[in-house]
Amino acid sequence: MIIQKLIIENFRQFHGRQEIEFATGKTKNVTLIHAENGFGKTALLNALLWGFYGHEGLSDDLPMKGKIIHEGLALANHNSQGDTTSRITIFFTDEEDEYTLTRSLALDQQADDHRKTTLELLVKHDGQTYSEPRPQWKIESIMPQGISPFLFFNGEQIDHLAMEKNAAEITNAIHQMLGLHLLQRTIEDLEHTNVRGKLSAELRDNTDDDTKVLLDKAARFDADIAEDKQRLEACRRNQEANVGELRNINARLTANQETRDLQNQRAQLEEEREKVDRKFKELSDRLAKLIAEDGYTLFATELVQKGKEITQRLREEGKIPARVLNTFIEDLLRTGKCICGCALKEGTEPYDRVHQLLTIAGDQHFNNAVGALDNAIGVIEGAINRTRETFRTFAAERATTRDRLQFIAESLKAIHKSLGGKESEEIAKLEETREGLLNRQRQLDREQGSLEHHITETETERDKLRAQIAASRQQAESAARAQRRLQTLDSVIALLREILGNEMSEVRELLEKEINDHFQKIIDRNYWVELDKKFVLRLRKKISYEEQSQDLDVAHSQGQRQVTSLVFIASLVALARRRTEIPTILKGLEGGEYPMVMDSPFGALGDEFRAGVARWIPSLAPQVVILVSSSQYGGAVERELGNSNRIGRRYMLCYHGPSKRDDAAARITIAGKSFVQYKEGKIEKTEIKEIDQ
Numbered sequence: 001m002i003i004q005k006l007i008i009e010n011f012r013q014f015h016g017r018q019e020i021e022f023a024t025g026k027t028k029n030v031t032l033i034h035a036e037n038g039f040g041k042t043a044l045l046n047a048l049l050w051g052f053y054g055h056e057g058l059s060d061d062l063p064m065k066g067k068i069i070h071e072g073l074a075l076a077n078h079n080s081q082g083d084t085t086s087r088i089t090i091f092f093t094d095e096e097d098e099y100t101l102t103r104s105l106a107l108d109q110q111a112d113d114h115r116k117t118t119l120e121l122l123v124k125h126d127g128q129t130y131s132e133p134r135p136q137w138k139i140e141s142i143m144p145q146g147i148s149p150f151l152f153f154n155g156e157q158i159d160h161l162a163m164e165k166n167a168a169e170i171t172n173a174i175h176q177m178l179g180l181h182l183l184q185r186t187i188e189d190l191e192h193t194n195v196r197g198k199l200s201a202e203l204r205d206n207t208d209d210d211t212k213v214l215l216d217k218a219a220r221f222d223a224d225i226a227e228d229k230q231r232l233e234a235c236r237r238n239q240e241a242n243v244g245e246l247r248n249i250n251a252r253l254t255a256n257q258e259t260r261d262l263q264n265q266r267a268q269l270e271e272e273r274e275k276v277d278r279k280f281k282e283l284s285d286r287l288a289k290l291i292a293e294d295g296y297t298l299f300a301t302e303l304v305q306k307g308k309e310i311t312q313r314l315r316e317e318g319k320i321p322a323r324v325l326n327t328f329i330e331d332l333l334r335t336g337k338c339i340c341g342c343a344l345k346e347g348t349e350p351y352d353r354v355h356q357l358l359t360i361a362g363d364q365h366f367n368n369a370v371g372a373l374d375n376a377i378g379v380i381e382g383a384i385n386r387t388r389e390t391f392r393t394f395a396a397e398r399a400t401t402r403d404r405l406q407f408i409a410e411s412l413k414a415i416h417k418s419l420g421g422k423e424s425e426e427i428a429k430l431e432e433t434r435e436g437l438l439n440r441q442r443q444l445d446r447e448q449g450s451l452e453h454h455i456t457e458t459e460t461e462r463d464k465l466r467a468q469i470a471a472s473r474q475q476a477e478s479a480a481r482a483q484r485r486l487q488t489l490d491s492v493i494a495l496l497r498e499i500l501g502n503e504m505s506e507v508r509e510l511l512e513k514e515i516n517d518h519f520q521k522i523i524d525r526n527y528w529v530e531l532d533k534k535f536v537l538r539l540r541k542k543i544s545y546e547e548q549s550q551d552l553d554v555a556h557s558q559g560q561r562q563v564t565s566l567v568f569i570a571s572l573v574a575l576a577r578r579r580t581e582i583p584t585i586l587k588g589l590e591g592g593e594y595p596m597v598m599d600s601p602f603g604a605l606g607d608e609f610r611a612g613v614a615r616w617i618p619s620l621a622p623q624v625v626i627l628v629s630s631s632q633y634g635g636a637v638e639r640e641l642g643n644s645n646r647i648g649r650r651y652m653l654c655y656h657g658p659s660k661r662d663d664a665a666a667r668i669t670i671a672g673k674s675f676v677q678y679k680e681g682k683i684e685k686t687e688i689k690e691i692d693q
Helices: 041-057 071-076 107-113 135-142 145-150 164-177 181-191 193-205 209-255 260-299 301-316 326-335 349-359 364-420 425-471 477-522 558-577 607-619 636-644
Strands: 002-011 014-021 030-034 085-094 097-106 118-125 128-131 152-154 528-531 537-545 548-553 595-599 623-628 647-657 667-670 673-676 678-680 685-690
Touching (some): 002 041, 014 041, 041 152, 097 107, 118 135, 145 152, 145 558, 181 193, 193 209, 193 477, 260 364, 364 425, 477 528, 528 558, 558 595, 558 607, 607 623, 607 636, 636 647, 647 667
Parallel strands (some): 030 623, 030 647, 152 595, 595 623, 647 678
Antiparallel strands (some): 002 014, 002 085, 014 685, 097 118, 118 128, 667 673
16 A cells, blocks of 8 residues: 555644645655644644544544544634535545545534544555545555554554554454454354354253253353453553543643643653562562572571581491492302402301401492582582572662662652642643553453453353363254254364464564564664563573573663564554565465655654664655654754665645744745744644745
8 A cells, every 4th residue: 555645634733735745766665854842743743543443443542532633723713614624635546446535624623523434445456446435444454453552652662562552453464464353253153143153052952951050050150251352442442531531631730831841750750660660570580480499598508517517427437438349249149259359158267257247337329319419519518609609689779779660650650740830720630640540551451361361261261161061971963963063163162272372373473573673673682572462572692600690681771672662663664565475375365565655754763773674664665754853853863864875855834823842943944945844823724835845
């Protein structure tokens, strides 16, 4: 899929008709859009999302999602609502077909229900143009909404991909981009009440009373699981919405001159808390591992002392080391010849003298056992000292880390109290709302964990019941037939689950390799990325301690998280393009090409990452659109993007309004030329201007 052109009409701050033609060349595939913060980057990104998916596609960081039509225009025409319309037109291609998408919302529609838009999709196929009867279905068959957050995103807010609670979102995107959703949907369809439910009902109607009880109980488990999964999905949606609101509050506090310093301090403390918390958990894990593997040595001091006393007594008694072994004496008596050459014949005096030596001779096995004991005592004694020292080190470091966590928590409480006590009613309200959102997030996290645990337990109990039902002997022919059908269905579902699991395992290995190939082009440190079974991203490094090495998670910075998440998205898009090359049981799946539209991809990156990311970004996808502010663009980013020779189109956003943000300049310098990017005016609006290459 390639986006050719975007026409914006009265969408948010874009007053009137504005348009952008995107770079579509094989090598000139990058469209660069310059815009200061607050000038319309987020709105432009959401113009595409709204066009493709309507209200449901809008990003979390877009405030007041119900107000689509330009506010000034809506206010001026509030008495003639039918004459004011917001419209997005997108021209795009997919394979050999050309599409023209138009989504519109009139002012009276917005007042009634802003979610209900008018959508039209024209398709040109083999020279013939027709209107698609199911436009939204067609759009999502080309680019499913579930993958849109991985293709249209704010680069400063993608670090959440490394969090475990977003694993379901990531897994769903992988299913859709690589065609594995076909398997998942098949499993869900087979487990639905329309299929498995009917077969269970048929079996129940033709079985004995005892089995009916089991079937009824299993059906209740199925209903409980379905209800829990719906609640879990709702919980995850609430989490996403809550996080979006929290980001919006943070952005407003950062933008406020009175609260900016405290909010930035809080952001730094929260980032540090995440690192310190990771370190605390890592130290706790290492302590647990030390205790599990070597903890016995901490209680072995008395045992070692007793062992030493035993070996010392044996030495004093002359039993170790043995002067002569009984096996040696027995060999002499058996051969009948002494080492001096004298004959040893039973009944003679020489024979009796040698035989008497058996009473003081040592046993070989006993000798070996005592030697092993001696050695073990030495090993344990050395281990005791090492374990104690290591334990003290880990415990002390863990205590220091816990104290730091406590200090951070107290500092965050102090900032909250300071902001909440501001005289400004707006600031106090923002802080109160923020605290409520944080409490809500903690509540949602607990709810998610509880639901996931309950689903797992219920599924386990249900599966036990199903096994009991399958094992029961049905006498009636109809019951036996129903039982066979149900067993066959369960076998098919189990097989499909196994296939999907194997496919995801192979994809995980391929994706991990792809990620690390990209990652090494950006970060030259001895780090690598691992994907666990839930597709949670973990930045790893190797550490050495006393001739031992261990792979540990890195408490990555926001910049590292952003790079890691960006690389993950790029790797997934790359695999989607090469879908036909991936070995799979699903045959005939075509690769999919997708554009990538990135707002502020360099936002949170340090200088050590910016050059590498800027050099690498143009090759991410067949089409790349970058929205960037002047503070992010200068230096290494401008140099590397220029050297890539990939920029095919370039635009800037010019903002009109009564005032601008303090950190936004009135003019911008691009490629050595100065341009006006702010004009004073009564009506707030943004104008798109093309810059000649």
